Structures are given as C-alpha cells and as structure tokens.
Amino acid sequence: MPTKAIYPGTFDPLTNGHLDLIARGAGFVDELVVAILRNSEKGTPLFSVPERVEMIREATASFGNVTVDTFDGLLVDYARQQNAKAVLRGIRAISDYEYEFQMAMMNRKLDPNLETLFMMPAEKYTYVSSRLIKGVFNLGGDVSSLVPPNVVERLKSKAPGKVS
Ligand code: PNS
Numbered sequence: 001m002p003t004k005a006i007y008p009g010t011f012d013p014l015t016n017g018h019l020d021l022i023a024r025g026a027g028f029v030d031e032l033v034v035a036i037l038r039n040s041e042k043g044t045p046l047f048s049v050p051e052r053v054e055m056i057r058e059a060t061a062s063f064g065n066v067t068v069d070t071f072d073g074l075l076v077d078y079a080r081q082q083n084a085k086a087v088l089r090g091i092r093a094i095s096d097y098e099y100e101f102q103m104a105m106m107n108r109k110l111d112p113n114l115e116t117l118f119m120m121p122a123e124k125y126t127y128v129s130s131r132l133i134k135g136v137f138n139l140g141g142d143v144s145s146l147v148p149p150n151v152v153e154r155l156k157s158k159a160p161g162k163v164s
Helices: 016-026 049-059 075-081 094-110 130-138 149-158
Strands: 006-010 031-037 066-071 084-090 115-119
Touching: 006 075, 016 031, 016 084, 016 115, 031 049, 049 094, 049 149, 066 075, 084 094, 094 115, 115 149
Parallel strands: 006 031, 006 084, 031 066, 084 115
Antiparallel strands: none
C-alpha cells in the first residue's frame, strides 16, 4: 500500500527550510500532503490561507507526489480522513525538540496508529523560521535567499520596496 504522510504547519510564509523538508519527505514517502492549519492560534497571519495555498502550490509544482490542502481541528482526525500513516515534522535545533516531542506524544495518545516522522532540514536553514522572515522583512531586511522566489514576490506585493 502506498505510504502517505501529512506535513502540517502554518507556513506564514513558506520558507526554503520548509521546501527543503518537503523535498526530503517527498523522496521518502509515496504521497506527501502539505496541510495548512486554518484556525492557527498564532495571531493575525501576514498571508491569508488561500494565498499560502497558492504560494506552496507554485513552489512545489515540480514534485509529482506533493499536494497542498488545508485543515481545521485535530491533526489526527485530518490524518485519518486522509488515510495517512504518518505526520512529517522538521527539527532544526534542540530548541524545537521539546515542543515537537510533546506534540508527537499527544498525537500518539490521540491516535496510536499515526506515526510522527522527524527530519532535519539542510544545515544552512537551521536558523530560518517564518517568524524571523516576517520580522526581518518588516524591518526592510533582505530575505530573498531564505524563501522561494514566488514568496519574495508576494512579500514585495505586501509592502513594495521592502525586499531588495
Ligand atoms: O507551523 P506550526 O505552527 O509549527 O504547526 C503547528 C501545527 C499546525 C502542526 C499544530 O499546531 C497542529 O497540529 N494543530 C492542530 C491541532 C491539534 O491537532 N492539536 C493537538 C496536537 S498537540
């Protein structure tokens, strides 16, 4: 049976670190669904959910086994509905571990059949996060080597002149 995994997240916006993980995950499972959480508790997002869907679709168009979707509610319920066997998450540094471990254990408690797979992005992206990208961008910093080209364009359209 083909192995399907969900790569869930907020992706506000997609970074090169996310894309690196998508490439690694897509090479490992038969089908990878990048799933954007619709009801994120992270505050007001920079990009709407449809904008994020479009950006990720554009950036992952070359992968034959990657699709993009959105979900609400519990991840385990969504994974079950998708017939996915695993959840893919990235760990950049030890500081990510505690939160990721708690989440993986809670998800295992909620659904013992769903595995969490951790992968590490390339070393050059270990410091890259959507939160930092937005912070640097808002202060006029150049983030063009840290996010895909289509995300650079979207950032420019949010605040023309801020990204060189
Ligand atoms: O990109 P993020 O913000 O680190 O992603 C977090 C995400 C979306 C994976 C996580 O918040 C999530 O799965 N939310 C869905 C709600 C849920 O299932 N909660 C219980 C698991 S702890």
